[in-house]
Amino acid sequence: MAPARSASPAASLLLRNARPIAFGPGLPDGQRIDVLIGADGRVAAVGPGLPGAPGLPAVDLGGSWLSPGWADLHTHVYWGATDISVRVREVGAATGVLTLVDAGSAGEANFAGFREYVAEPARERVLSFLNIGSIGLVACNRVSELIDARSIDIDRTLACIEANRDIIRGVKVRASGVIVGAWGVAPARIASKVAKLAGLPLMVHVGEAPPLVEEVFELLRPGDIVTHCFHGKRGGNILEDPDLFDMARELQARGVVLDIGHGVASFSYEVGADAIRRGLLPTTISTDLHQHNLHGPVWDLSLVMSKLLALGMPLDAVVTGATRNVLRAVGEPHEALLEPGAPARFTVFDLVDAELSLPDSMRRDLRLSQRLVPRLAILGDTVIEAASNHRRAGGEPDSHRRAGGEPDNHRPAGVDHG
Incomplete structure (x- = not known):
């Protein structure tokens, strides 16, 4: 040395x-x-x-x-303002995690509280992907943040981003049938446009159709993030559809981030093991921690990292996926x-x-x-x-x-x- x-x-x-x-x-x-x-x-x-x-x-x-300090690209830590969020102190430094990115708990209408009461008091670095839906996840999956066009205010969302660029590092959209219903891919298209105008990456949650995952993939630019990349839901996972697997591989080669986002319903060992065996490793490893998985099946970032290790990822790749790759994805220094x-x-x-x-x-x-x-x-x-x-x-x-x-x-x- x-x-x-x-x-x-x-x-x-x-x-x-x-x-x-x-x-x-x-x-x-x-x-x-x-x-x-x-x-x-x-x-x-x-x-x-x-x-x-x-x-x-x-x-x-x-x-x-x-x-490097562990970094979690997908969490929900707007405690008290949404019905799913956990406290930063439960999932931050006390579990080895020094950077937490909240993935859409707050929208433009309630972001001020996230900043003042969550991000600023924390000893950890707490960042945000702003929900394209103005109300965020106030009543997650009970009251959709994306009911119809009235749920999105492009002008206010861009203004919120501009006023908070130090901690807003991207735009989040949940492009899943249980959220958007018949509205389909439209919210993802709007979110992609807003992210482009703001010069920030888009994080898109994929799951049940509509929209089809193929429709979402077509919107993505280098630096954008697909979270729940190894989910096992029918009709949209990369194991059951060879063409979708090839699309995922091509997207990653172009610089799109494939993020685990384990969650309570969005990570399949079968899909992950097959992808890793075929050389498609996730770019980032994250938890999607919230009230419904804090006590299992997620618990914390260390256990999600351990699961990926058990599925065949090398230790260095696992740690890089929960440190430097996350920092790069949110525009933080990630070298030296x-x-x-x-x-x-x-x-x-x-x-x-x-x-x-x-x-x-x-x-x-x-x-x-x-x-x-x-x-x-x-x-x-x-x-x-x-x-x-x-x-x-x-x-x-x-x-x-x-x-x-x-x-x-x-x-x-x-x-x-x-």
């Missing part, structure tokens, strides 16, 4: 004995390093065996993996995240042996022999203990051996002031 790189002599925290992963070219995965974090909350130096200093807090990570001067936003996790059976959205079980276990979230010089919601909810305990047989007895949360 190259000599330690340094940006500033000032320091407030030293992370020892970390194994970096998914930071991109230039930093081999798995080589143990130390990371010095400056008083400004940015990386000050990176390298093996960095010297400490009297009184400098240090955390020995004991060989745990250190990745461990270089001196970069903000210190990291997740510390272990890959442990497991004996765990978890369901998909079709209620089919998958046996996991390994799982990712979040340990710490690092925000500047703040160290936050993290754990899986599955464990908190009384699920099977984590194995006490790391994958490969190495004992997991370090519990990397001890702070040493030597």
